[in-house]
């Protein structure tokens with residue numbers, strides 16, 4: 001079928017049977033012990049990143065082994081990259097296999113969404129149908145426009161974004177169907193409609209925030225003959241720059257999903273498990289993405305780079321940069337854009353962006369600085385001895401690319417991450433409702449209970 005919903009309707013009963021079979025065969029097998037220290041977040045790592053607690057088929061991270069990696073680091077200073085697979089495919093495979101826009105060479109995020117939802121590489125026609133469908137759903141209610149227009153420009157763009165997404169719940173198909181007494185087995189249908197509306201409406205919300213906060217004038221309307229990234233670029237005022245449009249296609253694709261347990265994806269899943277509709281669930285996810293240890297890190301990286309540039313000038317020596325990195329650590333701050341809760345290698349999303357930069361902006365000064373920092377930070381983090389992963393993550397690179405094309409308003413960067421992450425969270429919410437995912441409710445213990453339980457043992 002050309003329609004994503006029709007294809008999904010064929011896949012869901014098969015997957016329900018598949019899950020039943022896995023549970024019948026393996027359901028009674030033990031999976032993962034927990035140490036008391038891990039409950040408090042000490043020793044190897046916090047309990048949650050070790051505890052197998054979630055199922056999500058859309059994407060999976062391959063951490064590599066931290067011990068092997070640290071051991072071999074001096075012999076192999078640049079670690080091999082793989083890291084993430086979307087439905088079994090690496091980023092280079094996705095770049096090669098997903099449909100492209102006419103004349104373009106980066107994958108269309110429409111195709112990535114189809115892949116996340118179905119596990120299949122879509123045809124050009126299926127992708128074009130998604131572009132058309134999203135363009136048709138793109139308008140946002142007038143009252144949401146008014147909410148955004150009344151926000152003071154000093155309110156952080158991420159707070160505005162979350163407000164607007166939450167308000168979309170006004171027209172939620174799932175919330176209405178639930179009130180009308182929908183049966184559990186039919187939850188996925190209205191969830192699908194909300195998920196599609198959510199993704200489709202984000203460009204208009206992001207565009208309006210950008211124009212309002214940075215005084216960029218009137219928004220153009222959506223062009224139904226263009227793809228999602230082209231429309232988003234046009235709403236931001238960059239529609240005439242084909243290289244920027246290509247960057248957005250790559251950007252959305254690689255930021256879309258990153259396993260189920262990262263703060264934004266997990267928040268969406270958790271809130272969705274209470275049967276809050278996709279708008280409420282994604283509004284909550286955005287509030288998690290807005291934290292500096294997660295999505296806001298792309299803003300933090302740029303602030304940090306700019307400070308470094310203003311202090312050290314355009315072509316700083318390695319010695320000066322090293323000293324600057326050490327001064328960040330000595331001030332009790334993190335080096336933004338480095339480290340990861342799961343990955344133990346250079347984030348392949350970093351590499352994909354670096355390759356884009358080598359192709360389109362090899363002489364950009366800030367890109368060169370980012371490369372220089374890449375050669376210095378890992379050894380310093382290793383010497384400092386705390387971070388389990390000294391390698392760069394996605395946020396170390398994204399702002400430099402956006403800045404190159406003139407989108408240099410750093411406080412807006414996480415909004416673009418938020419547009420992208422909706423693809424993964426939306427796909428996950430659809431499958432959670434299709435497979436009857438349970439209410440998420442981890443058990444908490446008091447310290448007194450731990451003392452009592454382990455006394456004398």
Ligand code: FCX
Pocket residue numbers: 045262292293294295297329333334335336337338339340341342386387388389393394395
């Ligand atoms: N700079 C300095 N210290 C770092 C560090 C960094 N980049 N990364 C980790 N550490 C420190 C931690 O702060 C922690 O210190 P503590 O023992 O005093 O609390 C110690 O090393 C162990 O942390 P670790 O287990 O390696 O990392 P966590 O899983 O706790 O946290 C993040 C992972 C990503 C939060 C952490 O590496 C960090 O703060 N990085 C900088 C912020 C950042 O880039 N975030 C974006 C991540 C991501 F890609 C995204 O979600 O967008």
